[in-house]
Amino acid sequence: MRPIVSVYIAASVDGYIARKDHSLDWLDRVGGFGDDYGFKDFLSSVDTLIIGRNTYAVATTVPDPYPGKRVVVLSRQLDSVREGMELYRGDLKELLSKLHKEGAKHIWVDGGSTISQFLALHAVDRMTISLIPLILGDGLPLFNVVGKEIPCRLVSSQSYPSGLVQLRYETAEK
Helix, strand or coil, X not given: CCCEEEEEEEEECCCEEECCCCCCHHXXXXXXXXXXXXXXXXXXXXXXXXXXXXXXHHHCCCXXXXXXXXXXXXXXXXXXXXXXXXXXXXXXXXXXXXXXXXXXXXXXXXXXXXXXHHHHCXXXXXXXXXXXXCCXXXXXECCCCCCCCCCEEEEEEEECCCCCEEEEEEECCC
């Protein structure tokens, strides 16, 4: 059996994950409420991350963004990545197989294009989408064209005093 593949991401009410310039300043709208919205627990359950080039660019603005985690960066444009991270350019099904053989149990896929690619492969098992109470009006969409219908089952929903609403889904094809 392959590793569990999860998505954990925030989006505006109108479905954007970043401004057009890739900035995430609007996420601060729900900060300072003394809640991490389950992120620490989620991160502790993950052993491997697969991120795209844009997510990599944001992540590398901090010294050790994913301490103790294996990080695979998907990019055709980058020639190298930060020490301790891996650059991957091949087939995503082969990558999942390779990670499974190397002991990965729970993979977090992050970044709009990356998430959409894994959805298109029917390789996402769980999604946690945190809706931020803001309409951005424009930006980078949560999902790019996936090209197929993927049934999902709502597992839970929770609202927080900050206005954030967190939705947890499983793909219904399992």
